Amino acid sequence: MQFFIDTANLGEIKEAYDLGVLDGVTTNPSLMAKEGISGADNVKAHYKAICNIVDNNVSAEVIATDFDGIIKEGRELAKIDDKIVVKVPMIKDGVKAIKKFSSDGIRTNCTLVFSAGQAILAAKAGASYLSPFIGRLDDISQDGLDLIAQVRHIYDNYGYETEVLAASIRHTMHLIKCAEIGADVATCPLKVIMDLLKHPLTDSGLEKFLADHKKANQ
Secondary structure (H helix, E strand, C coil): CEEEEECCCHHHHHHHHHHCCCCEEECCHHHHHHCCCCCHHHHHHHHHHHHHHCCCCEEEECCCCCHHHHHHHHHHHHHHCCCEEEEEECCHHHHHHHHHHHHHCCCEEEEEECCHHHHHHHHHHCCCEEEEEHHHHHHCCCCHHHHHHHHHHHHHHHCCCCEEEEECCCCHHHHHHHHHHCCCEEEECHHHHHHCCCCHHHHHHHHHHHHHHHHHCC
8 A cells, every 4th residue: 555645744745755655745725724835836836845855646736626727727737747646626527627637648636535426436537546535524423434445346346447545544543444445545644654653562672672682781
């Protein structure tokens, strides 16, 4: 499973990259605003800075919700760097735009997906990635992991090439369960990735090893 980090913070992206496990980055307007990035030129420059850190797969989200606007914005984003994947919302004009981008050889990430029906439409339109938001489904008392399993099953049934990118991951168990189900990608905050390192037996084992080493060398 590939690991993407869901942030626009350059320091966090570099930390994940330096760990040696980062495969890509997902962003959105809210994450850009959180870093104080505003204005079209500044946003494009920030995306370029992200592309300069990672090897591939930087999802850059369009703001427009109409077909012509999505196409215009998406093409501008794709020009920033070959690593850019145009992030398009799961709406009628978004699906139409994904089909157009696919025909033009521009990679896409269909975002804000909450049902298997939406997942089928995105795959048939040729989306490169599909982003089901599992944490937000959990928030309304639906099991987001069930959606990942359902989409995985449907895509395997028909050989769809769209990759399942589990999004809105809140904690390590979300990530581990997505790996068990067979999600192609998980995107999450840096903390979730770093929390995978933690186990009390690792800590106590290392403490004992160091203590024994110290005794042996006194």
